Amino acid sequence: MEFIQDIICQVLVQKKSKELIYLVLNEFIPEYETLNLDYVGKPNNEDYNFESEDEMISYYIETQDINQTFFGEKQKTTRIKL
Numbered sequence: 001m002e003f004i005q006d007i008i009c010q011v012l013v014q015k016k017s018k019e020l021i022y023l024v025l026n027e028f029i030p031e032y033e034t035l036n037l038d039y040v041g042k043p044n045n046e047d048y049n050f051e052s053e054d055e056m057i058s059y060y061i062e063t064q065d066i067n068q069t070f071f072g073e074k075q076k077t078t079r080i081k082l
Contacts, residue, residue: 018058034053
């Protein structure tokens with residue numbers, strides 16, 4: 001029987017920041033794989049493709065009243081909710 005082991009880490013902060021996101025990723029999943037850029041677009045333009053992980057994270061941090069969950073991977077999947 002195969003078991004799927006998921007670890008979900010949720011960090012509650014008063015203000016979102018890229019620095020904090022990368023700090024958490026590097027602390028809990030060092031050498032994580034770059035976030036998949038093709039599974040999420042901009043809410044007002046679903047056909048838009050982000051050019052980099054940094055651009056995608058920046059967009060969701062800077063855009064108020066919008067939430068998005070990202071999955072970082074390193075053999076296992078890690079969810080990051082913004």
